[in-house]
Amino acid sequence: MPKKRSLVSAGLICLWVATSAACPATAQEPDMNAVMQRDIKAIEELLVKGDHAAALVEAQKLEAAAKAQFGINHTSYAYALSVLATVYVTQGKFDEAEALVRRAIAIREKVLGDDHLDVAHHLTILAGIYRMHRKDAEAEGLLRRVLEIQTRALGDNDLTVYGTLMSLALACLAQGKREEADALRERAMSIMNNARGRK
16 A cells, blocks of 8 residues: 555656646746756655655755745745645655645635636645545545636636546545446546547
8 A cells, every 4th residue: 555655646746747837837936846846856756766754854855945935825835835745645644744735725725816727736636635535525525626616717628627527526436426426427538538539
């Protein structure tokens, strides 16, 4: 199980890095990615190797550096909190990880607004932590909020919405809501089929 958690957590960091690189930087953090990318990559490599202790040290340094450079109400600091949370997930410290991601989300909501896609992205990360901690009802609630934000911003047929629908289906299935899970999967597959048809 720890090795599986390490791979999942490394995947979460890759997802955070990819999202940050793909999305335009907010006005408040124009060069955060250039400054922190190298450190995040090093943490990711340590997690993949299974060196959780070293990854924790590096993630704590990243958090402290972001706090010193940007302050505690900046999205770059929120990003560092999310990376530290990922390391805690690899150690099975879900409560610590949850608290950090919640702080990161609160910062992003304050700076970017409740309905920003970046907020939705981090709500998805929190839902993933809930799923790993077997809090499927809580994950379902978050994913429903994510789905609302994404469909408003991206429309009903975006592949991002597909991913959220599949995650939501799994959260429902884990709670024994088979019919609802099947309906969500069917909706998701419709999006995927439409995307294939457009190619």
